[in-house]
Amino acid sequence: MKKLSLFIGLFTAYTAAFSQNPPTERQLIETTIQWYFEGWATGDTTQVGKAMHASCHLKNYRDGKFIDYSRSQYLGLFKPHPRPKNLITRIVSVDITNNMASAKVEISTERDLFTDYFNLMKTADGWVIADKVSTHSSHRTVESQAIRAEKEIILDGLKRPWSIAFLTDEEALVSEKEGELVRINLRTKAKIAISGFPTDRADSLLGFGDNTGLFEVVLDPNFKNNHFIYLSYAAQKGSLKTTKIIRAVLDQNSLQQIKPLFVADPYTSERYHYGGGIVFGNDGKLYFTIGERLFNEKDQPAIPIAQNRADRRGKIYRINPDGTIPADNPAFGDKAAPGLYALGIRAAQGITLNASTGQLWFSEHGTHQGDEINVLKAGANYGWPVKTTGKYRYPDYAPPVDSAMRYTDPAWYWLQTVAPTGLHFYAGSEFRGWNGNLLVGGLSRGSLWRLVVEGETIKSAEELFTDSRVRIRKVVQSPAGNLYLLTDEVNGKLIRIKNASVQ
Structure with missing residues (x-):
């Protein structure tokens, strides 16, 4: 009942x-x-x-x-x-x-x-x-302990891939942080660059440690009819940069009818913590993450960026697919950034839908430790930098304290640095013992985590592939339910994860 x-x-x-x-x-x-x-x-x-x-x-x-x-x-x-x-x-x-x-x-x-x-x-x-x-x-009875997960490289030669959106089980769009938006064929291994990307895209100049580039690619739920795709990337104006969200029509191998949906003003010189995660909710709305862009807390203004409701950085947003603002968004006041849904965010990249509950979950990068998994709540304040489960890069930083403010605790945090990125709730028959589990990729030491979830509580965590570490940017399933990883490497790879116990 x-x-x-x-x-x-x-x-x-x-x-x-x-x-x-x-x-x-x-x-x-x-x-x-x-x-x-x-x-x-x-x-x-x-x-x-x-x-x-x-x-x-x-x-x-x-x-x-x-x-x-x-x-x-x-x-x-x-x-x-x-x-x-x-x-x-x-x-x-x-x-x-x-x-x-x-x-x-x-x-x-x-x-x-x-x-x-x-x-x-x-x-x-x-x-x-x-x-x-x-x-x-x-079902062939396979307990989670009996699962034998194995890697199979499907395709390589990707330039630090960030995201993947499956057009079919055989074809997909991949965004390369240090490359292009490409259409790949998993069977023939062919790669075709998509033309027509906006010319204001900023490139990664510093290599490792520079977060600038192309980020998420997401298909519209009605893609087969409208051909809309949604992209996030680091946009440049002169020598300054920020995060930008756009919608475009994918016409063959070209972007057409490009429409900017959100620009995370102000443009600044920092090349870090853009955010850029995008997902559709069950409500048909577009949710996305914007990082606060600072590397060190000593550069925080009097009102911290992520706590300033008028500043577009350090927040999570909810908008209609055409860029307008839903009437039922939480109220943050007249001066709040349009579309604001939650604040107190440092550097969230991954955001995903739990299709069985309709809830959205997101990952959050800390500084020294402080990496978190959070359940997205309307109007929530996740605390950064006033409250953190880690330590500050600048040990002498003393954030302003508002005793009246209520902060939302994470569902999970690690005691070591993980640098969590793209995350995904598994649903399928190949890894049946993992159904409902949250799979999280990490950049630090190259980790893949399996988190057992009950409601909004994470009951346990298991680190996978500890003998074959590689920086993981994304975890995703294809339309047929096959499980894949994207690796964050100069020679980036699309890896299929197979269960040898059911081959």
């Missing part, structure tokens, strides 16, 4: 957001599929039936027999039941053409993996499932 109440609450909030910003067709389709997921999980025929058209048929082929259920026959199979243990539901892909769509979804229980293919149509009553074909198989 608690989870059903949570679902209803989330759905109410979701539809409330729609009233202010019309939902995309993909969001409407995902809502229909979520009805199906919730009804399937609890045996609620009202929820399942709501997702299906009256003419819907459900088909599969099992034990040499073709099986065809009408909607009423299928609903007759359901009885109310407890939610299965370790249930994970996932929308693998959605393809939309006019008022028709197809979707591939997965429902994973403790014992079985169900894969469904839906054909959907948009009617006067909204998007509904017109028919379904399905299959399922039993």
Whole structure:
């Protein structure tokens, strides 16, 4: 009942957001599929039936027999039941053409993996499932202790890659911090530079330790129809630099219709801590991180940058995909930076969505220690530099203290330097014992961490590949669920992580 109440609450909030910003067709389709997921999980025929058209048929082929259920026959199979243990539901892909769509979804229980293919149509009553074909198989039991994770280099020759966005399971866009935005083919190993990037991009001149360059690349949730991509990079004006967020149309191998969405004024001479992490939330909004840009606390002004609501640096933002500001953003006052969502950020790069809960999590670089994992909360103040789990680079720094201010504690922090970067919640069948775990890459000593998460609590942490360290910039899954790493090297690599126990 608690989870059903949570679902209803989330759905109410979701539809409330729609009233202010019309939902995309993909969001409407995902809502229909979520009805199906919730009804399937609890045996609620009202929820399942709501997702299906009256003419819907459900088909599969099992034990040499073709099986065809009408909607009423299928609903007759359901009885109310407890939610299965370790249930994970996932929308693998959605393809939309006019008022028709197809979707591939997965429902994973403790014992079985169900894969469904839906054909959907948009009617006067909204998007509904017109028919379904399905299959399922039993999981091969593999405990997390028995997982044997192995690396396979898929592609190299990347120039300090920062981010990857999969166009298909075979093709992807990769942003190179010290190179270009490139389209790669994982099968042929071909690389094609994307033309048309804005000319104000600042290059990394100092090499190692210089954070300047090209950062995140993210696809619009409705990319197949609108071809929008979102990018962050270090922009230059004269000899000064800052973080910039843009939207563009990917036309073949060229950027067109470039639209600046956010510029983190002021431009300064520092070449550090730009931030640049970008992610879409379940609400269809664009969230991104902006670093405070300072290297040493001795350079902090009287009101620290990350605590100054009028200063655009050292914050996390939430905007609409067109750059406008959502009406339901938290209120920080008339002088606050537009789109401000949370403050007190030093150098956050990684930000990710936990698709099973809808929560956003982000990583944070400390100074001497002080590396953190945080759950993003609307209006939260994460404390920097007034409050930190590490030490200052400038030992004599004494931040101003506001006894009335409330700060949000991290979900996790390390006692050693990790330099956490891109992070990702794993969901899939290959590393089944890792489902729901948070995977975090680190630059310091080249680490990959697996964090076991319960709600907003991190219960344990395991460092992986301690015998083959390499600086890790990003952890990501492809549309088919394959797990990949990007390495932060001059000869950067795309590495597939495989489970040798299930080969």
